[in-house]
Amino acid sequence: MQYSSMVIYFMSGTGNSYRVATWMAEIADQKGITSKLYQISNYCEKSDLEEEKDLLGVVFPTHGFTAPWQVIRYTLHLPPGRGKHAFVVATRAGTRIASIPFPGMEGTASYLIALLLIMKGYIVRGVMGVDMPSNWMSLHWGLNLANSKFIIARAKVKADSFMASIIEGKRMFRGILSLLLGLFLSWISLGYLIIGRFFFSKLFFASASCTGCGLCAESCPLKAIRMTGRNKPRPYWTFSCESCMRCMGYCPNKAVESSHSFAIVLYFVATIPVSLYVLNRLNEIIIIEHYSFFFKIMFDYIYTLSSFFAAYLIFSWLMRIPLLNKLCTYTTFTHLYRRYHEPDTALKDIMMESKKD
Template sequence: MDDLIYKKAVFYVMSGTGNTYRVSRWIEETVNRDKTETKVVMIEDADFNKDFNHSNDLLLGLLFPTHGFMPPWSMIKFLFRIPKRSDLPVMCVATRGALKIGSLHIPGASGFAAFFAAIVMFLKGYRVKAIFSLDMPSNFINFHWGLHPKNVDKISKRSQHRLKLLIPRIFNGQRILFTRNNLWEILWCVLLLWLVPLLPIAYLIIARMFMAKVMFSNNDCVGCGMCARNCPNNAILMKKIGSKKHPYWTYHCENCLRCMGYCKKKAVEAGHSWAVLLYFITSIPIISFVWVWLHEALNFFPVKSGYLTIEAVYVFNFLLYIVYFLSAVFLSYWIFWYLIRFPFFNSFFSLTTLTHYYRRYHQPETKVKHLVSKKNKSADARDSSVNRKAAMPS
C-alpha cells in the first residue's frame, strides 16, 4: 500500500446501533497506517462545502445499514441532499445483518441498498468506484433474538478480515463492482422484484407507519430521557405520565433500534402481542360493512344500477381502506399509549412480547456518544448548563 491513489477520504455514516460506524473506523484504521487523511462524519453533521474542499486524491465513502433491502429513510434523504459533483470518486457500503447458529453462518442480504446509493450518486455525476455490502451481527432484534457475544465476535472478525483485503484495493484505485458479493445481492433484487415488485417501497412506508407504533417502554423505564436525546431522528417525545416522564414514539422513527440497543434499563420493547392486535384492527373488512350498510339503508347496488363501474368501486374500496388504516393506526397507538401507563397493562404487553426475553444488541466497542450528532451533543450541553444554572440557588 505504498502509493495509494486516494490520500484523503471522507466517510459519511448513518448508524443505528454502531455496526456501520465501527466499519468506518475499521476502514480508517486500515488506511491510516499508510498515512491517509480520513474523516468520519455522521450524516447529521455533514457540511459539504467544508468536507469537499480538497484535491483530486479524495475518495468519498457512503456507509449505512440495510433496512428492508434499502437504505434507511434518513440516508435516502441525505443522498438526495448531496450536491451534484462531476467526477468525484465514491464508495457505497451497506452493512447487513448476519446470524450465526452453531457453526452455521447465515449471511445478510442488502438487496437494493448499496445499488440504490450508487445509482443516485452516478446520476449526480460522481464516479462510482466501489459498491459492496458487509455482514455485521444483525441488530434486527424486533424480529429475532439478540446474538450471543461469541457469535458477535466471530461475525465481526470475519468482516474485519474481509475489509483488510478489500480496502487497500479500493484505495489503490481498483474498481469493486462486479464481484461475487454483488452477484448475491443482484439475485436478491431479482427475487424480490419477481415476488413482490414494490416490496422495498412498501417496506419503507409500512415500517414508518407500523413498526414505530409498536415501540413502548416497559415498567422498568426510569424516565431518564436518554433514548429521546440520542435518537438520530428526534423521534421520541418524553411525555409526563403521573410523576415521571415516558418515551412516546412519533412517526419520525425509522426503526434504527438505537433506543432499544442502548437503554441501560432494557426498557424499550417492540410489542409483539400489540402488533398482532394492531394487525387485526387494521385488517377489519370495513369495506364489506360499508357496502352492506349502503345496501340495507339505501338499497344501493352501485354496479348493478349503473351508478359506478366496477373499476370505480375498486378505487373507492382502496381509498376507503387507506383512510381507515391510517386512522386505525393513529387512534390505536393513542389508546395503547394510554393503557401502558397502568402497570397491569404494561406488564401484560411486556410479558407477551418476545423482545422482553431477548438479549439487546449494540456494537460492543461503540458507545452511544460516538453515534450522536455533534449538533445534538452541543444542544445537550447547552440544555444541561441551563438546567444547572436554573438549579442553582439565586
C-alpha cells in the same frame, strides 16, 4: 487516482455500520489519507458537505432488503458529485447458529444508493455488502458475545481489504447475486418503505423498568422519540422512527420493548375487519366508487397510516396503566430477547452530531 482526503457518511443504529466506517477510516489514515465521519441525521445542511474531500463513502444498515429511507433521502440531498469518487457499503444481518455462519441479504440496498450517487454525478468505484451481527431485536434475540465477535472479526477482514483496494485504485463491485435477489424481492422492500417501517415504529413501548431518564430520546439519531407526561415522562415513538434499534439496544434498563400482541391488534385495525367497517362507513359519506383507482389507493394508504397513529396513541396511553403495561411486557417475545449493540461501540461514539469530526 491518488486520494488525499475522504469523508464517510454513515447511518448506524447499534454501531455496526459505524464500526465498519471506522475500520475504513483507519485504513485510509494508514495510507496517509485524512478522513472524517459524519452521521446521517434527519436533515442534511449543505454546509455539512465536504466539498474538498476527494473520496466519499456512504455506509449504512440494510432495512427490508434495501437502504433505509433516511439514507435514500440524505443521498438525494448530497451536492452534485462533479466526477468525485465514491463507494457504498451496506451492512447486513449476519448470524451464526451451531458454529455455522449464515449471511444476511442486502438486496438492492448498496446498488440503490450507488445508482443515486451516479445520477448525482459521482463516479462509484466500489459497492459491497458486509455481514455484521443481526440487530433486528424486534424480531429475534440478539446474538451472544462469542458469535457477535466471530462475525465482526470476519467483517473487519472484508472491510479492510475493500478499503485498501479502493485506495489502490481498483474497482470493487460485490453483491451482484444479492442485487438480483433484491430486485426479485423489491415488492417487499417497497412495502417496507411505504408501510412496514411505520408499522414497526408503532410497536415500541417502555416497560415498567423505564425510569424516564430520556436517554433514548436524546440519543435517537432521528429525534423520533418524544418524552411525554409531566410526573413520569415516558418515551413516545413517532413516525420518524426508522427502527434502527438504538433505543432498544442501548437503554440502560432494557426497558424498550416491541409489543407483539399489539402488532396483532394493529394488523386488524389497519386491515379487515376494522378497516372494512370504517371504509364502508366513509364510503357512504364520500362515495369512493366514483373516484379513480389512484384515489382509492391513496385513500386506503391514508386510512392505514391514520389508523396506526390513532391506535398507537391509545396504546401508549394505556401503557401508563401498570397492569396493562405488565400484560404487554409479558406477552412480547422481546422481553425474553437478549439486547445487542456492537460490543466496542459505546453510545457516546454514535451520538456524534452530524457536523462533528
